Amino acid sequence: MPSPPAIEVVDLVKRYSDVRAVDGLSLSIGAGEVFGLLGPNGAGKTSTVEVLEGYRTADGGTVSVLGLDPVDDGPALRPRIGVMLQEGGLYPGLRPLELLRLFAAYYDDAEDPRHLLEVVGLADAGRTLVRRLSGGQRQRLSLACALVGRPEVVFLDEPTAGMDPHARATTWNLVRGLAERGTTVVLTTHAMDEAEHLCDRIAIVDHGRLVAEGTPAALTRDAGADVVTFSAAPGLDLAGLAVALGLPAAAVREIHAGDYSVDAAGTPERIADLAVWMRDRGERLDALRTGRRSLEEVFLRLTGAVEQ
Amino acid sequence: MSTRRAIGAQTRAELALTLRRGESLLVSFAIPVGILVFFSQVSTVDTAYRDPLDFLVPGVLALAVMSTAMVSLAIATGYERRYGVLKRLGSTPLSRGGLLAAKTVNVLAIEALQFVVIVVTGLALGWHLDAGIVLAVVFLVLGTVAFAGIGLTMAGTLRAEATLAGANGLFLVLLFIGGMAYPLDKLPTVLEEFAKVLPAAALSASVRGALAPGGHIPGWSVVVLAVWAIGAPLVASRVFRWEE
The missing domain is CATH 3.40.50.300 (P-loop containing nucleotide triphosphate hydrolases)
Incomplete structure (x- = not known):
């Protein structure tokens, strides 16, 4: 400035x-x-x-x-x-x-x-x-x-x-x-x-x-902005999925029972890997969404208004 | 200069607001004039005065001051505090002194109008005006300072509703034990002695002493009035809170 x-x-x-x-x-x-x-x-x-x-x-x-x-x-x-x-x-x-x-x-x-x-x-x-x-x-x-x-x-x-x-x-x-x-x-x-x-x-x-x-853009970026979310049967093998997607174990989480989030960009390759992994286990894939975390999600995470 | 422009505009706004409050005009004009006319025609209490108007006109002038400087000022200021107006003004260039000046001019202007209306009504009823009026005005101004101090103390500490009820209640009590429409010496002795340390009786007795033909001004009334005129604003300035 x-x-x-x-x-x-x-x-x-x-x-x-x-x-x-x-x-x-x-x-x-x-x-x-x-x-x-x-x-x-x-x-x-x-x-x-x-x-x-x-x-x-x-x-x-x-x-x-x-x-x-x-x-x-x-x-x-x-x-x-x-x-x-x-x-x-x-x-x-x-x-x-x-x-x-x-x-x-x-x-x-x-x-x-x-x-x-x-x-x-x-x-x-x-x-x-x-x-x-x-x-x-x-x-x-x-x-x-x-x-x-x-x-x-x-x-x-x-x-x-x-x-x-x-x-x-x-x-x-x-x-x-x-x-x-x-x-x-x-x-x-x-x-x-x-x-x-x-x-x-x-x-x-x-x-x-x-x-x-920070700027709104920087805040959403710094807070791990890229995210893939989806729904499926509860209790998937998170560690196994993380390996299949080539990500550290912590990047894959089950937020609520049956609601999953993957802290990574939703590239076509990654979506394909996810789909293959699910198909091999006979699981249904629902409500798949890729995108950037909104400022609202950043805010809620930072102020502890939702459980991680 | 900008301070003058600000205070001038503030004064005009305060006057407009006062004139828009019908209930406040009722307390300020209708009640004093009504009391003057009613008690001058219906002699419910005989006084030491040959002409009941010599008793009533000074008392009603004191009453008018109490209605404007205490009741109207307290209620208006209490609600300005409630609505956050006082707080909002605090971040404008209008100083607290400027706001107080505007409120002072507003109170004095309404009182001047009351004074004229009451004196003219008195004259129409057969009252006689003499040179004591100048001293009477001095006492009325002292009374204004005292009652404004009481009104602002209420407005700056109580909730707006409590100020509304308290100021009106106090007005009614002081109307009866303030020697305004009803002579002090007709009260039970204990109540009379208590009433004499309050500003209402002190003001009405002082004004009456100044105006009554051949009347003298009781020493106690001037002392009590002066103490209230110094003490009440001091208390107000110490306890006044700008936000409810």
């Missing part, structure tokens, strides 16, 4: 009474990157983001955003960041256009509120009270509020939660547009496809620790 990082997190610790929500996390996010924080519920994603936003003080380690301390340099930093909270943050008694105009007034070089409302697809709802908007509409308004100040760094905490597919697509386009303008985006998400489509880099966190980090 040629330019200095927009965000630097070193050995961050955040405790709530006895629980270590963030436990020694280090990240470096480059200027203009779209960076995804992935992890199961309670992994420490929101805690991390809220330390970066200046809402919480770190119990250990250091963080800097645009070279500033989010708490001590808050007044200097706040005009340069945009925040979308996981929920809430909107006056229920105001209308979207009024709310955006209010937020625009906080910043020196704000976007045109009316235009921004159109961009997030709320032009028609501009005069409806916020309390009467749907969940997805509120999410989009919240996003607009995060963007109205033309921030250099945007924090989006689960930005598409509760959105319908159309709103989600709009939001994805917006985030891509931000990236093209050089805005640094930090987003947390549960949705793997979102992370895979939007993020230049992803950090997978679990129990407040970094489990893996």
Whole structure:
């Protein structure tokens, strides 16, 4: 990364009474990157983001955003960041256009509120009270509020939660547009496809620790991406099959009774070897699939959400 | 300058929100005016005053301050905290001081309107206004600071529903034992002594002393009012939590 990082997190610790929500996390996010924080519920994603936003003080380690301390340099930093909270943050008694105009007034070089409302697809709802908007509409308004100040760094905490597919697509386009303008985006998400489509880099966190980090492509590659899966009668001779396929014994596993996976590329030769081996034993071969492991599978493996 | 623009916009938004809350307008305008008109026509309690309006107008002015600075402010702020609005504002360039300034202007603007409506109603009913009004306004401002401190203490520590119930309940209790529509000296002695250390009675007695013809301002009321005006905001600033 040629330019200095927009965000630097070193050995961050955040405790709530006895629980270590963030436990020694280090990240470096480059200027203009779209960076995804992935992890199961309670992994420490929101805690991390809220330390970066200046809402919480770190119990250990250091963080800097645009070279500033989010708490001590808050007044200097706040005009340069945009925040979308996981929920809430909107006056229920105001209308979207009024709310955006209010937020625009906080910043020196704000976007045109009316235009921004159109961009997030709320032009028609501009005069409806916020309390009467749907969940997805509120999410989009919240996003607009995060963007109205033309921030250099945007924090989006689960930005598409509760959105319908159309709103989600709009939001994805917006985030891509931000990236093209050089805005640094930090987003947390549960949705793997979102992370895979939007993020230049992803950090997978679990129990407040970094489990893996890299581009979506590198993550799927490093986690043994090539895989062949199939179903057959339970209790096949795994060691014998591994020999027949020319692979180490550990590469062939029975995940559940009758569901098998082979950690290797599904080349035509290998498929042929598998088929021959099965034919010789009079076994049926079902649900044969070859391909790359998806980011979702990588995520589930790394965070221990499924048994190996 | 951007700070002024931000505070100006915030103030306009706060005013719009206040004017959209029908129930808050009811507490701020209908109840004080209703009490003034009702008790001036129906003399349920005879007071030491020749004209019941000399008792009622100062009491209702105090009541109006309590309704706006404590009840409306507490409920509005409590729900802003509940809805994450206060948290969200925390990451904008609007400072806490800026937000407080906007809320202050909002409260003072509503109070000024209440003041005019109540005084005009009083005059229409035959009340006489004199120079004591200037000192009365000083006391009303002190009362505003005290009640805002109490309201923000509730809003910043309790759940929104508890703030709603608590502020309204406190309003009702203080209406009866605050010397506003019902004279303090008609209360049982123990209750009267207790009432005298609370800000409501201190405010109504101070304002009444300033406005009553030839009236004097009781020393205790000014001391109690000043203590609340200093203490309550201090407590609020210490215990206020921005997130529920």
